[in-house]
Amino acid sequence: MKTVLVIESSISGKAGKSTQLIEQFVAKLPSSVQLDRIDLAAEPLPHLEMNEIAAWMTPEADRSLEQAALARHSDDLIDRFKQADAIILGVPMYNFGVPSQLKALFDRIARAGITFKYTEQGPVGLLADKPVVIFATRGGIYQGTGADSQTPFLQQFFNFIGLSEQHFIYAEGLNMGEDAARATLDKAEQRIAALSEELAA
Template structure:
């Protein structure tokens, strides 16, 4: 049984294409009957970084006081969810050419030196190796991987930075102009996904 982490960042709980396609993808991978699925719904806000968080993060773990440990508690939980996952499905609606603020806040919480990456003489090295990720990218007018898509390459880079280099994109883009065709292409891509081994 594999462990799937589903990270959903659409502000819409109902009528969201990224949420619907993510659910279809998870079902194609074997669903919750064959796998353990953890859902992190970013419609429940993840706080942005603040001065207390930064101070706690840069304090060595064995020197943190109770308040500093509390400041990093959610970050620790989010990182533990990633560490436990064999596969990550991230719903990425494109808002104003980039990722939603909620998803950026999640990235800031999980990109931590010493936990998900470390500095070496050769540069940063990701510590979450051996995992696969799917980006379910939806957009109203932006073509995925076009010159004005700042969401998809950003998420690929962030995942690679923390060690997740096996990243596959399932796109339903330009939905305002060609929703039926784009959604059909995304569902065809989902249909070609091999279920996770039991």
């Protein structure tokens, strides 16, 4: 594992629990690993609009300067996904869903003919599989319940583009008192230690 793409989506920045768990994880990786960081709070992506999609659909040689600049958002992100040997995401739960800034990134990663294709048997992901580590942090307890819309969405999205090796690390009940928060963070830290060693092997 040479390059790890780190995606932070907490609006709390470095104070966000998902971001702090990411930092604990990367601290356990070999020093030779290079980190490619995307901080969606510090540099949020705009929501996807039709003119950007039109830029994608225009042949590269025919794009205007404005279209070339718009297409570059998606092209650069997809290239970073391709170049990474593993991807780490911090995903806090906001109103039962993923942060909107993370959805804006996903909207630029899912590109027909580039990261997936349609076939007679259904869509097929085109990215080479690699580990995806997801730090899911929540104020309440949702894992395994119908209120957890994040997990099936993330599973489906990454499977859709070809990334099926997914590792979820949950930290739940963070707003349910100090003892509950400490217990779930301790459990997450144990999982971090085991998984970082596994992926570095």
